[in-house]
Amino acid sequence: MFVVVQPFLVPKRATGITLWPFIVLRKKEQKLDNTLINHEKIHIRQQLELLVILFYLWYGIEFIIRLIGLKNWDKAYRAISFEREAYSNQSNPDYLKQRSFWRFLKYLHS
Numbered sequence: 315m316f317v318v319v320q321p322f323l324v325p326k327r328a329t330g331i332t333l334w335p336f337i338v339l340r341k342k343e344q345k346l347d348n349t350l351i352n353h354e355k356i357h358i359r360q361q362l363e364l365l366v367i368l369f370y371l372w373y374g375i376e377f378i379i380r381l382i383g384l385k386n387w388d389k390a391y392r393a394i395s396f397e398r399e400a401y402s403n404q405s406n407p408d409y410l411k412q413r414s415f416w417r418f419l420k421y422l423h424s
Contacts, residue, residue, distance in 0.1 A: 315358050317345055327388075332357035334366045353404035360396050360418055369396070395421040 317337045324331050324340040330350055331338050337354040344350055361369040373396055380390035391397060398421035403409040 315355065317351065330354055332361065334358060334361040348407065349404050352407060352409070353400045355410060356400040356403060357396060359410060359413065363416055395419070
């Protein structure tokens with residue numbers, strides 16, 4: 315995992331994005347934000363579990379399904395199982411040590 319600062323790669327609505335094996339941040343000082351870094355590390359683990367390409371495919375399909383159902387970009391993004399897992403556990407620095415395989419599935423149904 316590598317943490318880099320490249321604002322032009324980060325969507326306007328986001329502070330960071332995970333593009334395996336990189337965590338890409340908008341601002342240099344965000345490297346010190348442990349909660350943000352932990353959130354993105356959770357995505358790194360999710361991506362590895364789904365062999366990276368399947369993660370992005372699943373993420374995109376789930377987002378489209380959520381967007382159709384919720385009719386709101388932000389709500390659809392927050393409802394994605396990968397994001398729900400990351401946001402729910404981003405403040406727990408030990409989460410990845412105790413996390414079970416494919417844990418994001420727990421967050422698939424709301």
